[in-house]
Amino acid sequence: MGPPRIVPIEDTPGVAxxxxxxxxxxxFNHTMLRVKDPLAxxxxxxxVLGFRLVRRSDHPEAGFTLYFLAMVGDAAxxxxxxxxxxxxxxxxSGVLELTHNHGTETEPGPVYHDGNREPRGxxxxxxxxxxxxxxxxxxxxxxxxxxxxxxxGSMRSIAFAKDPDGYWIELLQPTPLD
Amino acid sequence: MGPPRIVPIEDTPGVAxxxxxxxxxxxFNHTMLRVKDPLAxxxxxxxVLGFRLVRRSDHPEAGFTLYFLAMVGDAAxxxxxxxxxxxxxxxxSGVLELTHNHGTETEPGPVYHDGNREPRGxxxxxxxxxxxxxxxxxxxxxxxxxxxxxxxGSMRSIAFAKDPDGYWIELLQPTPLD
Numbered sequence: 001m002g003p004p005r006i007v008p009i010e011d012t013p014g015v016a017x018x019x020x021x022x023x024x025x026x027x028f029n030h031t032m033l034r035v036k037d038p039l040a041x042x043x044x045x046x047x048v049l050g051f052r053l054v055r056r057s058d059h060p061e062a063g064f065t066l067y068f069l070a071m072v073g074d075a076a077x078x079x080x081x082x083x084x085x086x087x088x089x090x091x092x093s094g095v096l097e098l099t100h101n102h103g104t105e106t107e108p109g110p111v112y113h114d115g116n117r118e119p120r121g122x123x124x125x126x127x128x129x130x131x132x133x134x135x136x137x138x139x140x141x142x143x144x145x146x147x148x149x150x151x152x153g154s155m156r157s158i159a160f161a162k163d164p165d166g167y168w169i170e171l172l173q174p175t176p177l178d
Numbered sequence: 179m180g181p182p183r184i185v186p187i188e189d190t191p192g193v194a195x196x197x198x199x200x201x202x203x204x205x206f207n208h209t210m211l212r213v214k215d216p217l218a219x220x221x222x223x224x225x226v227l228g229f230r231l232v233r234r235s236d237h238p239e240a241g242f243t244l245y246f247l248a249m250v251g252d253a254a255x256x257x258x259x260x261x262x263x264x265x266x267x268x269x270x271s272g273v274l275e276l277t278h279n280h281g282t283e284t285e286p287g288p289v290y291h292d293g294n295r296e297p298r299g300x301x302x303x304x305x306x307x308x309x310x311x312x313x314x315x316x317x318x319x320x321x322x323x324x325x326x327x328x329x330x331g332s333m334r335s336i337a338f339a340k341d342p343d344g345y346w347i348e349l350l351q352p353t354p355l356d
Contacts, residue, residue, distance in 0.1 A: 012245075014224070050198060052197065115300055121291035122211055122345075134200075
């Protein structure tokens with residue numbers, strides 16, 4: 001595959017010429033993924049990827065629990081108390097919501113669909129890291145499976161790891177690889 | 179449905195006790211969704227939701243284009259030049275990547291799976307807004323379809339709009355509704 005063609009974004013049909021003032025304080029807050037086993041997923045997202053569990057919301061009568069995770073630079077920024085925490089969280093960008101429907105953790109085999117086989121839709125989430133080679137070595141050393149290692153295929157600057165449900169996690173670094 | 183039960187997050191099994199220093203500069207950068215028709219999706223995400231198209235990457239020989247959108251407070255923050263823009267974008271959180279596989283826009287009917295019917299997996303993305311009632315009125319006035327209006331069901335503080343592919347867009351506000 002050759003290098004991508006760079007097209008000026010101004011030439012892109014459909015794009016609004018300016019941001020509607022009504023959207024000024026809109027925030028892309030979170031992405032929600034269903035997970036089979038919160039024990040496995042919380043371990044993966046906190047220990048392996050560095051997310052912090054900021055809030056959980058249990059709905060036992062409806063049979064589900066929501067886990068809200070974010071990459072928090074300083075935990076002291078998170079206010080105490082559930083209402084204050086909820087408000088703080090809703091103002092953040094880059095939050096990951098994991099939904100656990102109680103009981104799935106005891107089902108045999110995979111429970112959820114990663115979106116990359118038919119029927120397709122959602123593709124992946126992406127974590128940018130300072131050094132993608134180092135991050136891949138670290139994750140491989142932790143036993144994380146990969147959909148695509150850096151050296152696989154034609155796009156040598158990105159990798160795709162897989163979370164415990166098989167969701168794809170793109171890894172890239174902001175700067176070009178040497 | 180009753181109010182959720184608040185469980186201290188410290189009691190949650192699986193959560194790592196502290197953030198591994200190796201993950202300190204990891205950033206939850208983006209979420210990728212495939213879209214049938216970029217004209218419809220770019221209109222929706224820029225005009226209706228206030229995202230800005232920051233970068234596009236065309237791969238004509240492979241038959242796809244990637245559109246990277248973010249809610250940018252000040253467009254002057256985005257550096258010029260594709261390499262600098264790409265690096266800046268990779269350091270952001272809350273980026274939305276839309277993948278257009280060329281040709282889908284002429285297929286009849288929906289092309290992609292929203293993840294909320296079987297086989298389930300991905301659930302939704304969420305935009306937090308200063309005033310969720312006002313945002314719902316605005317979106318309804320623009321003809322955006324809803325999966326769940328504020329008044330539907332038991333969770334009266336959130337709504338789910340639908341994007342042109344039928345992906346669910348949760349809308350909520352940080353503060354409690356009066």
